[in-house]
Amino acid sequence: MNAPAVEVTEPANRRAGGRLGRKVLRGIPMGSFPTLVRKIPVYEMVPDEAVELIHQESLSILEEVGCEFRDDEAIALWRAAGADVSDTRVRIDRALLMELVSKVPSEFTLNARNPQRSVRVGGNNSIFVPMYGAPYVRDLDNNRRYGTLADLQNFHKLSYMAPALHSSSSVICEPMEIAVPKRHLHIIHSALKHSDKPFMGIVTSKERAEDTMAMAGIVFGEDYVRDNPVLVSITNCNSPLVWDATMLDAMKVYARHNQPLILAPFALCGASTSASAVGAVAQVNAEALAGVAFTQLLRPGSPQLYGQFMVTVDMKTGAPMGGTPEAAQMMYLMGALARKYRLPWRTSGFHVGSKLNDAQAGYESNMLMHAAILSGANYIWHSAGWLEAGLTCGYSKFATDCEQLVGWYKYAGGLPFDDFKEAMAAIREVGPQGHFLGTQHTLEHFESAFFMPSIMDFNSFEQWKVEGAKDHDTRGREKARNMLADYEEPKLDEGIAEGLTDFIARREEALPNSVS
């Protein structure tokens, strides 16, 4: 339990500084938050011996059963490293595995095109990242339909505007009207153009990963992106125990550029894992570690993210669920394992099974974010927009989540003790049966003391009725619409903007209009 020390500043000294910093933490600021530095301890749900037990079982699985790596180059690398290779099956002994894993830095800086938006990943640092990959949107009129480039641009704009989001992700929703072979160009272009925060890479083929790096090079400089992390990319293990060629191709491109990958099994617990939460964690841990180790064969010392996406499966219908108790419990275990390995780690925040931004979405979202924060996750993905097991990105859900993140940012910032003496002086001043609204302490602190959301409604019933008796979902859509109306683009340098459009035009020439 790494509880931080309490700092109680005497009133006289406190006035000297820190007021501005506290305002940012306490109120809802207009700008963008820096990296969240968690000031609260992590929650260890199980004792160390349980973590060790899972760890040992994971290593045994990799030694005895091994993991598939379906790519010739990957197999050659593993053989050269001394693993026990048979066809595409790689059995990795625990000494080799842990030696490779230990090469991963425990923290790294993820650089944004606006240096003020660069963030730190690992250790006590956490960042919030919006969702990824939805073919559908639930739009500003509450219709569910295919996503478009205009939607994607809107979500990049919202990501830029949301103070507690630290990334613009990339393919928040799919721009379905654009041909698949060319789509990645427009996704990355939109992310780079509409926001100045870090973003995410494309992983669906080697060529698309290379295009992503080329576009990043136009913005950051080709040399710069050979060594400096500017984007994060997801590679999912096919549970159980398969790293396929597509994922390995993406890994090769990005890891060799020193760009961090998320090595994250996508586990449907009960179907692609056993029907045991602890068993699922042991398996996913083995899969993630195998992926992490492989990246260190590609580029030793490259920054990586250990991670997981684990949902339980409705054992009657096979449907994935979202914010269930077991999903939270498994997150705590993964966090403990990540700390054991000193790896930066990724989990998911607000991901739900709900079709709508309704009560179910709220219960599910908060179940997972609470666990993400208390388990010390560093890269908290799917923290805005996610509905329907990821099939849909909702405008209302997106705006709602952005507001909730401000609360979580405050929550993880811990309890401010700096004005404690003043607060106690206020009690002495007020005495029994008084009220505090006129005290000096209240006047100084009322704007910043407590989380003040705007989509959530705490007005009287009568006031709420006069304002249209709107449910949260409706208010969320209105908020998204209002935010978009206020958007101002963080312009790229003109030469860079042209460089990007030229590159896209050239690549569109070269690429086919259909996959076949």
Next chain:
Amino acid sequence: MNAPAVEVTEPANRRAGGRLGRKVLRGIPMGSFPTLVRKIPVYEMVPDEAVELIHQESLSILEEVGCEFRDDEAIALWRAAGADVSDTRVRIDRALLMELVSKVPSEFTLNARNPQRSVRVGGNNSIFVPMYGAPYVRDLDNNRRYGTLADLQNFHKLSYMAPALHSSSSVICEPMEIAVPKRHLHIIHSALKHSDKPFMGIVTSKERAEDTMAMAGIVFGEDYVRDNPVLVSITNCNSPLVWDATMLDAMKVYARHNQPLILAPFALCGASTSASAVGAVAQVNAEALAGVAFTQLLRPGSPQLYGQFMVTVDMKTGAPMGGTPEAAQMMYLMGALARKYRLPWRTSGFHVGSKLNDAQAGYESNMLMHAAILSGANYIWHSAGWLEAGLTCGYSKFATDCEQLVGWYKYAGGLPFDDFKEAMAAIREVGPQGHFLGTQHTLEHFESAFFMPSIMDFNSFEQWKVEGAKDHDTRGREKARNMLADYEEPKLDEGIAEGLTDFIARREEALPNSVS
């Protein structure tokens, strides 16, 4: 961090027992759950030195400022005990205060009329209790209107049926059509008749508290209820620092019957406390300790519940908020203080500011319940039905919360390691790229491995649409309606039932029809 040891049972031994127990914990059972025994550690958000600091400040407040006790008998008792009394102001030195507080037992049994529904309060035990005090209901047709006796009876029926609720509360909603002076008789009658779980007392006057005890005596035996806890009653301190005559009257009746009271300041943080979360906790702690200490002047060794109800206030409108980050943070502090004093403690679970059972309600509810569970609360009140800062009890919210509680019961039951070896054997059996649906382990565990809610919907979008594209709120109302259709009354012994109706008739004769 009191993390429990992990028990990994070898498959051969495991089969010998515990299967039934695990089924109850894992699946959604038909019956009633026993007391929740938390098997996960508590979360200490701040280090011990911070808890000590708050503790010391609270004691200083009670010594220097003191607390109002607005009742002659209370003042006489305090004077006799050696407190510094001036008019109604009582200044309590820390030695006296802590000596009185130390007399409270750290655990007690709360007895139900059906002994199988008796529960244990304190230590690692938690119970879930439905809400209390709503003048309005949001009904089965989604209309907001005054509560009636029929509504109250319905909520008592639902409390009886919900497996994870451990109490029937009492005045879940107000039966507004019944004259105030007679209302309490019908509230207690309904709780005792429609459910066999523990319940709650009436505190609005000495006479009504005595009627409550008389009715409890008819059911449990007059002698029995002189010493054995069968109900819990709420007494709120008027923050800041006032215990008023009505509350003190109720305390006198119940504590002298050895019936536990909740000593809980109702704090609107920022208005009735300073605009500081830590300052608010220090004040509320002082208020609660003063109340707890007073009960021990009435009956030393009587069981009591330390507690709090703390919501932050929207500093622009004065409106109380519900599930905010600060509310959760303050809960963790109160839990740490309760453990320091070894006092059973009460907090609130699913209480929200939302008018509807919508996304806001979900976010707020889960924010607080997560904190209630991880802060080790023993009496988790307002765990079903609460909307609109307590003004309204919603049928949909009630049913939703009952389902969510099953998940929280599982969550707090911890991660089962008993089938871990079997789960790992399943991974070896399946190997890479297999699936687990046909393994022996899955066949044995698929029904009970994961939380399987029914109001939450995880079907495909298409299936959900075919079923009417209902939001969670609508599904919650349907669930409540269906539950009520299945209700079967746990009949009272005929003589007892008659005794109650005779008592009510007699008291109704004697009582006026208006408060005048």
